[in-house]
Amino acid sequence: MRKLIFFITGLLAITSCNEWLDVKPQNQREAEDLFETQAGFEDALIACYIDLNSTDLFGKKLVVTDIEYLAQHWDFGTVSSESADLVKNFDYTSSYAENAFTAIYKKLYNVIAQANSVLDYLPEKGHVIQDTAIRNIIEGEALAARAFCHMEVLRLFGQVPQDATVKVNLPYAKTVSIEAPEYYDFDQFVEQIFTDFNTALSLFSEWDPARTFGLSMLDSFNGNLSGDVFLNCRRFRFNYYAVKALMARLYLYLGQTDKAYDMAMQVINDKLIGELAAVGTTNKALPSECLLALTNTNIKNNMSMFEADGHFLTQTHFNDLFSGRTITTNNRAQNVWNPKDVSNGMQRIARFLKYEQPENETTTEDMTLNKQVVPLIRLSEMYLIAIETAPDLETANALWTPYQEARNEIPVPLTAENLQDEILMEYQREFFGEGQMFYVYKRLKSKNMMWKTDREVSEQDYIVPLPSTEKKV
Structure with a gap:
C-alpha cells in the first residue's frame, strides 16, 4: 500500500x-x-x-x-x-x-x-x-x-x-x-x-457473487459465501446492482425515461434485493437499502457541523420540507431530524441526524457496515425513478404505495397533475444530506x-x- x-x-x-x-x-x-x-x-x-x-x-x-x-x-x-x-x-x-x-x-x-x-x-x-x-x-x-x-x-x-x-x-x-x-x-x-x-x-x-447471494448475505467481514473475503461486503464496492442503479439515474438525467424505467424496475424486481427499509432510530442512512455506499471511519469528524448545530433547518424550513406529510408519524421527520430548542429557547431548529454516530462504539463490523455509512445510491431512488417514468398512473401508484408505507405515511394516490411536484418534494425529503437535489433541479432546468x-x-x-x-x- x-x-x-x-x-x-x-x-x-x-x-x-x-x-x-x-x-x-x-x-x-x-x-x-x-x-x-x-x-x-x-x-x-x-x-x-x-x-x-x-x-x-x-x-x-x-x-x-x-x-x-x-x-x-x-x-x-x-x-x-x-x-x-x-x-x-x-x-x-x-x-x-x-x-x-x-x-x-x-x-x-x-x-x-x-x-x-x-x-x-x-x-x-x-x-x-x-x-x-x-x-x-x-x-x-x-x-x-x-x-x-x-x-x-x-x-x-x-x-x-x-x-x-x-x-x-x-x-x-x-x-x-x-x-x-x-x-x-x-x-x-x-x-x-x-x-x-x-x-x-x-x-x-x-x-459478481451478489448475483448469487444478494447484497445482504455478503455483508460480513469473515463470511465465506463468496469464496474469498475480498468479495465480501459487495454493497460497499461497485457491483452488479449498483451499476444498474447508476445507469437508471443517468438515463433519467438525460431524459431517456423508457430506459430509466426499465433499468430501475430490473433492480426493484430482483428477488435478491429485498424491500424498502423503514427509517428507524438507528442506522439512519439505511445501509440495508444502499445499492452502493461508502463506509467512512472519519464520519464523526467530517460531519461535526451537525453536532455543533452549525448546519440545520429552521423550524420554518423544516415545516416546508415536510409540507403535506404527517410530521409526527413520518419516520424521516422523526428519526432523521430532531426538532429541538437551542440557545435561550427563542430559536427552534431541526437538527440533522442521518450521520449521527453512537456515543459508545459497537463492534467494528457493526460500525463499518451500519453506522459509518455514506449512501451513494439507494433502492428508494429506484422507486422514485420508476414512479416518475412509469408508463401510466396506475403503474406509478402501484410503486408509490409501498414507497410511502416504508416512510410510515398513509399513501394518497398520485394524480397526473401532482405527480411531478410530489416526486420533486420526495427527492428533497429522501436524499437531504446525500448530495442529489442540485442534480434534480439541473436535469429539469428548473x-x-x-x-x-x-x-x-x-x-x-x-x-x-x-x-x-x-x-x-
Missing part, C-alpha cells in the same frame, strides 16, 4: 488535469512493482474507495456541504455562512467556490487515474490474479469507478442535459498516459460513460429552487466552471 500512496501522491502534486491526470509517476518502477501480485491489484483498487471517501468528495463536499449549498440547503448557526452563501448565490468566481470545486474536480480525476492504473496493468500483469472471478471483479470495479467519476464530472461541470444553449466539452480519461486526455462533447462523453458501465455490467453479470427566493436560477448557474488550469474546448 505504501507504494500505491507514493504513486497517487505523485499524481496529486501537479496542478492541471492535462498534467496531473496523465503524467506517469516519476518512479514508474514503484507502480510496476505494485502490480506484481494480486494483493497489489487489490490495494490499487481499494485506493479508489479511499479517495472517494475524502472530504473533497463523498466524505463531505459532494454529500453535505458544497453540493447541498448549490441546492440551497442548510441554515446556519454556530458557523459563518459566508462561504456557503457564495455557493448558494452561484458565485463561482469567489476564491472559496473556485478552490472548493477545483478540489472536487481534481479528486474525481485522481480516482479516475487510480482506476486507469488498474486497467492499464491488467492486460500485462493480470495473470498474477489466478482466481478468474476476482480478476474480472477487479476489472469491473475499476471500469465502474471510472464511469461513475466521469458521470459526476458530467453532472456537476457539464452543460444542462436537455435544451442546452451553453455547451461544455469535458475530458474522458481512459488511460494513464503522457498524452492529454481527449475532450468530448456532451453526447460523446455520455457514450463513453455508458460504454464503461456496460462493460462493467457484463463482467459483474457473470462473476428556474426555481425551494428556499432560493431572491431570483430565478439561470442555465449558467447550473454549470460549475472547469478549473482555471483546464483546457477550454
